[in-house]
Amino acid sequence: MAEDLKGTNNAPEAETDDGFWLYDLKVETVLDGRTPVCRHIEGESFTVEGEALVFGAGQRVSMYALAAVLPLLSAKQRPTNPNDWMSTDAEIACPDPHCGGRFRITRTEKRWFSHAETTGLPDQRSTPYWQKDGSE
Numbered sequence: 574m575a576e577d578l579k580g581t582n583n584a585p586e587a588e589t590d591d592g593f594w595l596y597d598l599k600v601e602t603v604l605d606g607r608t609p610v611c612r613h614i615e616g617e618s619f620t621v622e623g624e625a626l627v628f629g630a631g632q633r634v635s636m637y638a639l640a641a642v643l644p645l646l647s648a649k650q651r652p653t654n655p656n657d658w659m660s661t662d663a664e665i666a667c668p669d670p671h672c673g674g675r676f677r678i679t680r681t682e683k684r685w686f687s688h689a690e691t692t693g694l695p696d697q698r699s700t701p702y703w704q705k706d707g708s709e
């Protein structure tokens with residue numbers, strides 16, 4: 574994936590100070606004709622926005638299947654080398670070997686975070702990003 578790392582979102586002025594970009598992700602259930610064992614409904618999805626998993630109304634994911642995809646999400650959020658498999662490979666299989674369910678992870682928008690608003694280090698932190706005005 575040769576994605577441009579600059580500019581789908583406008584970074585605040587603090588970009589030059591202490592910030593970093595993370596991709597938002599869309600995680601979508603795909604079957605492509607395979608038979609699922611778990612509850613995999615093709616097209617159901619959730620998004621990843623910073624640390625948050627965001628589910629739309631009625632969207633569900635098997636916790637067993639989710640366990641397979643969770644460890645990869647934080648790496649997929651970060652810019653990676655175009656030759657890294659993390660950049661090119663987008664589908665994660667359900668851990669049940671008899672199940673045809675998969676998750677397709679797509680990088681969408683980029684979101685800017687301040688180090689001081691996201692770190693737990695006492696001497697470096699400020700108000701957490703999610704407590705700022707306008708945050709969800």
Ligand SMILES: [Zn+2]
Pocket residue numbers: 609610611612613638667668669672673674
């Ligand atoms: Zn499954």
